[in-house]
Amino acid sequence: MNEIETHPFAPYIPAEAHFLFLGTFPPKAEKWSMEFFYPNKINDMWRIMGLIFYADRNHFWNSAERRFEVEPIKRFLDERRIAMYDTAQRVRRLKDNASDKFLEIVEPVNLEKLLAAAPGMKVVVTTGEKAASVVAELTGTKLPAVGEWVEIAVAGRTLRHYRMPSTSRAYPLPIEKKASAYAAMLRAEGMNEVLRP
Numbered sequence: 001m002n003e004i005e006t007h008p009f010a011p012y013i014p015a016e017a018h019f020l021f022l023g024t025f026p027p028k029a030e031k032w033s034m035e036f037f038y039p040n041k042i043n044d045m046w047r048i049m050g051l052i053f054y055a056d057r058n059h060f061w062n063s064a065e066r067r068f069e070v071e072p073i074k075r076f077l078d079e080r081r082i083a084m085y086d087t088a089q090r091v092r093r094l095k096d097n098a099s100d101k102f103l104e105i106v107e108p109v110n111l112e113k114l115l116a117a118a119p120g121m122k123v124v125v126t127t128g129e130k131a132a133s134v135v136a137e138l139t140g141t142k143l144p145a146v147g148e149w150v151e152i153a154v155a156g157r158t159l160r161h162y163r164m165p166s167t168s169r170a171y172p173l174p175i176e177k178k179a180s181a182y183a184a185m186l187r188a189e190g191m192n193e194v195l196r197p
Helices: 045-054 070-080 111-116 129-139 175-188
Strands: 004-006 019-023 082-086 088-093 103-108 123-127 149-154 157-164
Touching: 019 129, 045 070, 045 175, 070 082, 103 129, 111 129, 111 149, 123 129, 129 149, 129 157, 157 175
Parallel strands: 019 082, 019 123, 123 157
Antiparallel strands: 004 088, 088 103, 149 157
16 A cells, blocks of 8 residues: 655745645655756746746746745845645655645645635645645635636635646646636736836
């Protein structure tokens, strides 16, 4: 039987967080380029953020050391009021990889507890189908289409749940199109610093 893994990172929640980004679960530690969310050097989350806020996909990437830079990422999240966590607290990998398709969620995130840490949170952003499916199941709501949102209620609060394209390279969409989708969502939610259309 494959062992059960517990999430290796604590939630990252800036004091004034407005957005909560939720993936599924980090890859195995040997795939990390840093000890933070979206640590795999071939995951495009931080390249997408670099593109849409700084017009530079490598803004957070240290090419000499082949890793993402944690502290600039945290400062960026604080400034943009973005919290980070995942939809799975404990998982079992059915195959020896990071694919959501072969990830059994043993214990999902406690969404109420997570949101309680940020009273100003208005938007939940899921980065892929599996993460979106978990939030839909936890809230008893329908699964949004990619790039769309549905209203969810959690512990007496009403929020918007956006399902966004996966930032994994396995998701067959060019990074520029993914960046445009994320930029459109952030701009729709009042993020005026977004550079891309």
